[in-house]
Amino acid sequence: MHFVFDGVFPHPELADEDGLLAVGGDLLPQTLINAYRIGAYPWFNEEDPILWWNPNPRLVLFPSEVKVSNSMKQVLKKGKFSYSINKQFEEVIQQCRNIRILQEGTWISPEIVEAYTSMHYLGLAHSVEVWENGDLVGGFYGIQLGKVFFGESMFSKTSNASKAALIYFCLHAMQEGIALIDCQQSTAHLMSLGAKEISRSEFLEHLNRFI
Secondary structure, three states: OOEOEOOEOOOHHHOOOOOEEEEOOOOOHHHHHHHHHOOOEEOOOOOOOOEEEOOOOEEEEOHHHOOOOHHHHHHHHOOOOEEEEOOOHHHHHHHHHHHHHHHOOOOOOHHHHHHHHHHHHOOOEEEEEEEEOOEEEEEEEEEEEOOEEEEEEEEEOOOOHHHHHHHHHHHHHHHHOOOEEEEEOOOHHHHOOOOEEEOHHHHHHHHHHHO
């Protein structure tokens, strides 16, 4: 088992078969930056030590490859939702936490909320919000380094809100020069929107190129 010392991580290819790379360390901004630069991210239960993951394969989405189904095109055409970025970061991360608590428990502990909120104030963590009739009904948050956005968690209170958030963000990403969205783990929901699996080594090549 590898341990984090003073924000220094082992080589990402040293992660075990489950993707666990290291244990320990802290959630200070520089530690998080060091982690994301090599594709690692924290994911752990509140009562456990900090666990750092770097899975293989990795799920990613190239913004220009986002898939919009015919039904979603109709939803977007009707103008049901409006969108914003960084308008309600703290509310978005809290909603992500609340949704997970209701479902199966959450890794978004108060410690995580504090750490990523600090990253937001530093201009490194961002939120995407989806609104319906003035109510926040969906969104997600993550870290951006260079031209890479590392998605962390999303929530949806109404049908299609999280899909609309990601589609909107892909359009925004193309305008802003964001080349890659890291989706971390594979889900049918994200793959239906155009995300695909690549090897860890290929993912690291993208990080070296785009950060």
